[in-house]
Amino acid sequence: MQVSESALAAARLIDRIERLSRSGVPVHGLNPAQWDALRYLARANRFSRTPAGLAAYLGSTRGTVSQTLIALEQKGFVMRRASERDRRSIALGLTERGASALDEDPLLAIAGDVAAATGGDAAPAVALLEGVLRAAVRRNGGRPFGVCRSCRHFRDDPAGAGPHYCALLREPLSEIDSGHICVEQEEA
Numbered sequence: 001m002q003v004s005e006s007a008l009a010a011a012r013l014i015d016r017i018e019r020l021s022r023s024g025v026p027v028h029g030l031n032p033a034q035w036d037a038l039r040y041l042a043r044a045n046r047f048s049r050t051p052a053g054l055a056a057y058l059g060s061t062r063g064t065v066s067q068t069l070i071a072l073e074q075k076g077f078v079m080r081r082a083s084e085r086d087r088r089s090i091a092l093g094l095t096e097r098g099a100s101a102l103d104e105d106p107l108l109a110i111a112g113d114v115a116a117a118t119g120g121d122a123a124p125a126v127a128l129l130e131g132v133l134r135a136a137v138r139r140n141g142g143r144p145f146g147v148c149r150s151c152r153h154f155r156d157d158p159a160g161a162g163p164h165y166c167a168l169l170r171e172p173l174s175e176i177d178s179g180h181i182c183v184e185q186e187e188a
């Protein structure tokens, strides 16, 4: 594949930043995979907080994700219970300890670097990286995990219980739901 020198330089930078974000002294005794799981559970909607959803998001295997979740449960960062929609499924959630650990997420240091490098307006950088991510996800046959409010199934709630509504899963959605990522999301 022919790519420009500048495109290759950008790809190297993304790779290096990713590695640096995963190095350093472990905060709260959590490894990078465990931080990935906490971040996902904080951002995913109630239809997506499952072991399968986490595995799809990370492009990982169910077995690897299972080990990560067992460790997080034992440390008191994550809880699991039977899903309210389907009692045979498992619903994952952050405990209070898991949610407050994210206040010290090591990724915040990189976010601070992005803010400094972009002069406080990171929106153009985000749009560019989203385009790169979309292409990489398509090539790997993965799911986009976009934000709910940008999904083609997102509607106003016809019954007024929502205020929003998922036409695919036929469930009301709150304002908070509308900003979460979803395993079923399809770009409008």
Ligand code: SF4
Pocket: 045, 047, 147, 148, 149, 151, 152, 153, 154, 155, 165, 166, 167, 168, 169, 181, 182, 183, 184, 185, 186
């Ligand atoms: S509207 Fe789309 S993103 Fe939102 S819950 Fe439904 S399928 Fe998921």
